[in-house]
Amino acid sequence: MSEITRVVLDAMGGDHSPGEMVIGAVNAVKEKKDLFVYIVGKSKGIKEVLEKQEYPKEQIEVVEAPDEITCHDAPVTAIRTMKNSSMVVGLKMVKEGKADGFVSPGNSGAILVGGQVLVGRMKGIERAPLAPIVPTMDGVSLLIDCGANVDARPSHLVQFAKMGSIYMEHVVGVKNPRVGIVNIGAEEEKGNALVKETFPLLKECSGINFIGSVEARDFPYGAVDVAVTEAFVGNVMLKTLEGLSSGLVKKIKEGLTATPVSTIGAALVKPQLKKTLKTFDATEYGGAPLLGLNGLVVKIHGNATRKEVKNALFQVETFKKQEINEKIKDYLLHESKEKEEK
Amino acid sequence: MSEITRVVLDAMGGDHSPGEMVIGAVNAVKEKKDLFVYIVGKSKGIKEVLEKQEYPKEQIEVVEAPDEITCHDAPVTAIRTMKNSSMVVGLKMVKEGKADGFVSPGNSGAILVGGQVLVGRMKGIERAPLAPIVPTMDGVSLLIDCGANVDARPSHLVQFAKMGSIYMEHVVGVKNPRVGIVNIGAEEEKGNALVKETFPLLKECSGINFIGSVEARDFPYGAVDVAVTEAFVGNVMLKTLEGLSSGLVKKIKEGLTATPVSTIGAALVKPQLKKTLKTFDATEYGGAPLLGLNGLVVKIHGNATRKEVKNALFQVETFKKQEINEKIKDYLLHESKEKEEK
Numbered sequence: 001m002s003e004i005t006r007v008v009l010d011a012m013g014g015d016h017s018p019g020e021m022v023i024g025a026v027n028a029v030k031e032k033k034d035l036f037v038y039i040v041g042k043s044k045g046i047k048e049v050l051e052k053q054e055y056p057k058e059q060i061e062v063v064e065a066p067d068e069i070t071c072h073d074a075p076v077t078a079i080r081t082m083k084n085s086s087m088v089v090g091l092k093m094v095k096e097g098k099a100d101g102f103v104s105p106g107n108s109g110a111i112l113v114g115g116q117v118l119v120g121r122m123k124g125i126e127r128a129p130l131a132p133i134v135p136t137m138d139g140v141s142l143l144i145d146c147g148a149n150v151d152a153r154p155s156h157l158v159q160f161a162k163m164g165s166i167y168m169e170h171v172v173g174v175k176n177p178r179v180g181i182v183n184i185g186a187e188e189e190k191g192n193a194l195v196k197e198t199f200p201l202l203k204e205c206s207g208i209n210f211i212g213s214v215e216a217r218d219f220p221y222g223a224v225d226v227a228v229t230e231a232f233v234g235n236v237m238l239k240t241l242e243g244l245s246s247g248l249v250k251k252i253k254e255g256l257t258a259t260p261v262s263t264i265g266a267a268l269v270k271p272q273l274k275k276t277l278k279t280f281d282a283t284e285y286g287g288a289p290l291l292g293l294n295g296l297v298v299k300i301h302g303n304a305t306r307k308e309v310k311n312a313l314f315q316v317e318t319f320k321k322q323e324i325n326e327k328i329k330d331y332l333l334h335e336s337k338e339k340e341e342k
Numbered sequence: 343m344s345e346i347t348r349v350v351l352d353a354m355g356g357d358h359s360p361g362e363m364v365i366g367a368v369n370a371v372k373e374k375k376d377l378f379v380y381i382v383g384k385s386k387g388i389k390e391v392l393e394k395q396e397y398p399k400e401q402i403e404v405v406e407a408p409d410e411i412t413c414h415d416a417p418v419t420a421i422r423t424m425k426n427s428s429m430v431v432g433l434k435m436v437k438e439g440k441a442d443g444f445v446s447p448g449n450s451g452a453i454l455v456g457g458q459v460l461v462g463r464m465k466g467i468e469r470a471p472l473a474p475i476v477p478t479m480d481g482v483s484l485l486i487d488c489g490a491n492v493d494a495r496p497s498h499l500v501q502f503a504k505m506g507s508i509y510m511e512h513v514v515g516v517k518n519p520r521v522g523i524v525n526i527g528a529e530e531e532k533g534n535a536l537v538k539e540t541f542p543l544l545k546e547c548s549g550i551n552f553i554g555s556v557e558a559r560d561f562p563y564g565a566v567d568v569a570v571t572e573a574f575v576g577n578v579m580l581k582t583l584e585g586l587s588s589g590l591v592k593k594i595k596e597g598l599t600a601t602p603v604s605t606i607g608a609a610l611v612k613p614q615l616k617k618t619l620k621t622f623d624a625t626e627y628g629g630a631p632l633l634g635l636n637g638l639v640v641k642i643h644g645n646a647t648r649k650e651v652k653n654a655l656f657q658v659e660t661f662k663k664q665e666i667n668e669k670i671k672d673y674l675l676h677e678s679k680e681k682e683e684k
Contacts, residue, residue, distance in 0.1 A: 109527075137589045150526070150534035184492070184577040185451075192492035192574045216581035220589045232534045235526040236575055239558035240582045247479045247562045248590055255611075255618030262614040268607025269598050276597030 004034050005317040006099040008090040011041035012068040013106025015303040018042070021105065022049040024309020029059035031310075035317055038099060040065050041086040065089040071302070075109030075148075079117055087111065091118040094295040101296035101316035103287065105304045112148045115290045115297040122325060124332040125292035127156045129231070130299065131164055132238060132288035133172065138222025140285060142168050142177075146234040147290070154198040157181070157228050158205060162331050163291045164226040165208045170322040171315065172285065177225035180214030182233060188212070194230060202228070207331065249277060286315030292328065296320075346376050347659040348441040350432040353383035354410040355448025357645040360384070363447065364391040366651020371401035373652075377659055380441060382407050383428040407431040413644070417451030417490075421459055429453065433460040436637040443638035443658030445629065447646045454490045457632045457639040464667065466674040467634035469498045471573070472641065473506055474580060474630035475514065480564025482627060484510050484519075488576040489632070496540040499523070499570050500547060504673055505633045506568040507550045512664040513657065514627065519567035522556030524575060530554070536572060544570070549673065591619060628657030634670065638662075 009025050011018035018041055025037045036059050039046050043064040050062065065086040069078045082088055087106055091114045093099045102119070104111055112130060121128050129145030144164040145152070161179050168177040181202060183191045188199055190213065202210045214224045216237060229237070256266035287300035287308065296319045298312045319325075351367050353360035360383055367379045378401050381388050385406040392404065407428040411420045424430055429448055433456045435441045444461070446453055454472060463470050471487030486506040487494065503521050510519040523544060525533045530541055532555065544552045556566045558579060571579070598608035629642035629650065638661045640654045661667075 137593055148526070182578060184490070184574055184581075195574075215585075216578040217585035219582065220586040232526055232537075233575055233578055236524060236558040236579055237582050239526075240561065240579050241586055243557075243559035244562040244583055244586050245590060248587060251479055251618055252594065252615065255614045258614050258617075262611045265607040265610025265612075269604045269611060270607075272597045272600050272604040273594065275600075276593055 003320075004036050005101075005320045006036045006038065007313050007316045008038045008040055008063075008093050008099045008102045009309070009313065010086045010090050010102065010104035010106055011039050011046050012065075012086040013070065013104060013302075014300075015105075016305055017105065018046045019049050020305045021309055022046055023053065024304075024306040025060060025313065026050070026053045026055045027306055028310040028313040030055055032314070032317065033059075035059060035313060036061075037313060038063050038090070038093060040090040040093075042066060042068070063089065063093075069107050069110050071107050073107060073110065075107060075113045078107065078110050079114045087114055088118065091115065091297070094119050094297070099295070100320045101298060103298045103300060103309070103312045103316065105300045105302050105309075108299055109148055111297060111299050112290065115293050119293045119295050119297060122292055122294055122328065122332075125163075125328075126159060127152065128290050128292040129156075129160045129163070130288050130290050131160075131167065133285040134219075134238065134241065136220055136222035139174075140172065141219065141222060141224060142172070142226045143219075143234050143238055144226060144228055144291070145231040146238045146288070147231045150230065150232040152194065152230040154194065154201055157194070157198045157230065158201050159292070161202055161205065161208055161210070161226065161228045163328055164228065166324060166327050166331065167289065167291060168225050170324060170327065171289075171318050174225045176209050178211045178223075179208050179226040179228060180211055180224035182216060182219070182227050182229035182237065183213035184215070186213050186215060198228075207334070286312035289315070289319070294325075296324075345662075346378050347443075347662045348378045348380065349655050349658045350380045350382055350405075350435050350441045350444045351651070351655065352428045352432050352444065352446035352448055353381050353388050354407075354428040355412065355446060355644075356642075357447075358647055359447065360388045361391050362647045363651055364388055365395065366646075366648040367402060367655065368392070368395045368397045369648055370652040370655040372397055374656070374659065375401075377401060377655060378403075379655060380405050380432070380435065382432040382435075384408060384410070405431065405435075411449050411452050413449050415449060415452065417449060417455045420449065420452050421456045429456055430460065433457065433639070436461050436639070441637070442662045443640065445640045445642060445651070445654045445658065447642045447644050447651075450641055451490055453639060453641050454632065457635050461635045461637050461639060464634055464636055464670065464674075467505075467670075468501060469494065470632050470634040471498075471502045471505070472630050472632050473502075473509065475627040476561075476580065476583060478562055478564035481516075482514065483561065483564060483566060484514070484568045485561075485576055485580055486568060486570055486633070487573040488580045488630070489573045492572065492574040494536065494572040496536065496543055499536070499540045499572065500543050501634070503544055503547065503550055503552070503568065503570045505670055506570065508666060508669050508673065509631065509633060510567050512666055512669065513631075513660050516567050518551050520553045520565075521550050521568040521570060522553055522566035524558060524561070524569050524571035524579065525555035526557070528555050528557060540570075549676070628654035631657070631661070636667075638666075 130147030472489030
């Protein structure tokens with residue numbers, strides 16, 4: 001029998017909490033025998049949903065946490081003071097080695113802070129980047145870092161490139177992923193101070209497939225597999241993509257049903273349109289991993305439903321089976337050896 | 343008779359040069375009696391197009407410039423060495439006071455460098471930002487700065503906010519425009535070092551309608567009229583918007599004609615879809631102005647056609663008639679007085 005992966009699922013803090021969280025967990029354990037899920041949160045509500053489901057009881061355990069960190073709570077204060085919140089209780093279980101990973105739809109800032117403070121960074125990792133999988137015209141790409149650690153240094157970006165490469169290759173399954181640095185032009189001399197300093201470091205970096213600068217315009221076309229950038233820029237890029245695509249789709253749908261004739265047409269194009277828009281659905285890849293920690297922390301969308309929850313749980317399993325943290329450690333070890341030899 | 347506005351049009355460097363440039367100029371002078379256009383570039387080709395047009399001859403003059411700066415030329419070197427290029431010749435005419443503004447579809451970097459070096463910044467202006475008008479779900483917004491002046495300081499961003507406000511109010515016609523700073527969260531304490539330093543300065547800035555942070559996600563919905571940001575971030579935002587919208591539209595069009603049934607539907611929705619997508623067409627606002635110079639420099643798209651050219655020429659006229667630079671000067675004068683009084 002293969003090794004069990006244990007995941008803590010934060011049932012609170014999402015738009016569809018706890019219902020969709022619980023059903024996502026149920027669907028996950030029904031599909032995978034070697035998965036064990038701790039569902040953390042207000043146990044009364046969780047159990048009410050669970051009781052209505054059929055599933056292998058030995059693969060799910062409910063852990064009581066009476067408090068809930070909401071999107072209105074200030075991250076640092078929340079993590080420091082709300083000891084009985086589902087997030088703090090859950091992250092501590094990863095810290096203590098009771099679980100391999102943590103999945104939450106809750107307050108992003110609190111997840112980022114909690115991941116770093118409670119679970120802790122791996123030795124040698126300077127920063128833990130948030131690296132969402134972003135759908136493109138050509139598949140998916142990893143955008144690293146979109147977190148809250150703004151004003152990064154070149155050495156941080158180099159680590160992001162390495163961790164992102166490993167993740168993309170071994171969790172998402174892209175061979176020899178193309179790594180690019182987000183820039184405002186294709187030429188090496190372009191960019192701000194951070195990019196100009198980082199570019200040569202990435203160029204001489206062994207073990208990654210660095211292809212140079214990537215312009216934001218080409219990112220949605222899948223120009224790179226791993227786009228490396230500082231968190232402020234990454235966050236702006238990600239939010240721009242999310243805002244525009246939801247806005248455009250809304251506007252197009254409105255336009256399609258504006259007249260009686262177009263409404264008939266809309267009915268005829270609907271199945272194809274749905275199929276097209278589905279290619280931009282990243283929920284099948286799970287959530288955004290926070291990399292470089294002593295365990296995997298995954299942020300899923302606030303409005304995540306059962307499918308994204310299930311896939312995020314599987315994501316932790318793949319992360320563990322592929323020994324991603326061991327691979328990151330090996331890489332860093334290799335790096336420090338290289339430095340010593342120089 | 344009202345005062346004449348004189349504009350230099352760079353006929354070279356665009357995908358449709360010189361044909362669409364020339365026809366744009368012809369259409370412009372046919373509509374406005376008080377507009378005079380110098381068309382600069384390889385005069386043989388320009389005249390060949392002009393000869394086939396009917397227009398008031400006294401409103402257009404062709405200026406010979408045998409060289410052309412292409413998108414492959416390094417901006418600084420090109421501006422310094424290609425004295426006979428249409429861009430250098432044209433920008434110098436603005437510098438010498440022969441024209442009020444300059445419109446070009448050419449090499450963006452060269453326009454930015456040339457504007458600053460040849461036309462020159464107004465006294466008191468620290469940086470000249472590139473401020474494109476971006477279509478949103480709700481109209482248009484100004485995104486300032488999207489240029490090449492990366493790594494800005496807080497005082498630069500404050501000037502951008504002021505100049506952007508004046509432009510949006512008096513050229514685009516938005517009353518009391520809402521100004522926001524691009525940020526990764528809505529709260530004042532969010533952001534990188536630059537944003538945190540700039541936020542309080544904008545808050546206490548008199549004469550602008552500062553409404554706080556704007557998240558990139560809300561920008562496409564028209565959350566602000568003027569979005570202030572450092573050029574690297576602005577450029578990434580702009581390019582992300584351009585890349586994703588063109589990609590999405592392409593993908594949707596492909597999807598619509600994927601099956602026989604959807605193709606019939608597509609024919610029925612086509613007029614409405616066209617109308618919807620037209621709301622995202624910013625060409626009617628002309629090009630992206632480079633603000634804070636001794637004259638208006640406007641960058642139009644490399645693939646600009648006659649309509650965008652015409653509207654960019656009108657844009658220079660409005661800029662002059664509305665005395666934008668005088669308004670900017672007044673503001674700065676007011677600002678230095680305020681500082682003295684403190």
